[in-house]
Amino acid sequence: AQKITQTQPGMFVQEKEAVTLDCTYDTSDPSYGLFWYKQPSSGEMIFLIYQGSYDQQNATEGRYSLNFQKARKSANLVISASQLGDSAMYFCAMREWNQFYFGTGTSLTVIP
Amino acid sequence: NAGVTQTPKFQVLKTGQSMTLQCAQDMNHEYMSWYRQDPGMGLRLIHYSVGAGITDQGEVPNGYNVSRSTTEDFPLRLLSAAPSQTSVYFCASRTAPGTDTQYFGPGTRLTVL
Secondary structure, three states, X not given: OOOEEOOOOEEEEEOOOOXXXXXXXXXXXXXXXXXXXEEOOOOOOEEEEEEEOOOOOOOEEOOEEEEEEOOOOEEEEEEOOOXXXXXXXXXXXXXXXXXXXXXOOEEEEEEO | OOOEEEEOOEEEEOOOOOEEEEXXXXXXXXXXXXXXXEOOOEEEEEEEEEEOOEEEEOOOOOOEEEOOOOOOEOOEEEOOOOHHHOEEEEEEEEXXXXXXXXXEOOXXXXXXX
């Protein structure tokens, strides 16, 4: 079974609107971590947000929030007030024990 | 701090050649790792290390060797390059198990002909 599943290969959003990128995960580690990374066309991996499995509240970092639903094993990324600079690939990732697993990514395009 | 640095940025090899991808970090991070990124596949873990002298295999270790003689450096060796190893390689580091944020290097684009 896939450890991380991102079912949206591509998404479009109007500038200034909010968008949700989906991520589901599968793990038997009770103490896991969930992440989102942004990869612009220049290729670098930029850390956006982190959620620990024991964190009670959803993580937020500026315009990014992680909608953590533990029972459903989902960790969706919400970007509010989209900007043109948000156009990029977005990867969901999970730390299980000492290993990290990444999803196949979602390509987000922000339309002016 | 330079963060995580990788050299070279680009490399072209012929099948059967060997080479070492260099990775260094100046943040005194204990945990370092190597990933490869192929189109449509996301990043996959090759090898990782939780400290000097300690390495372990990730999801796709075959064809690659690593060693960790210092905290700062974590080189990745391709002993006999194959076209299937054409990929973008990323090195990453984080402080220790239990603290999860990884910092990535800029990547090395490797082509094996």
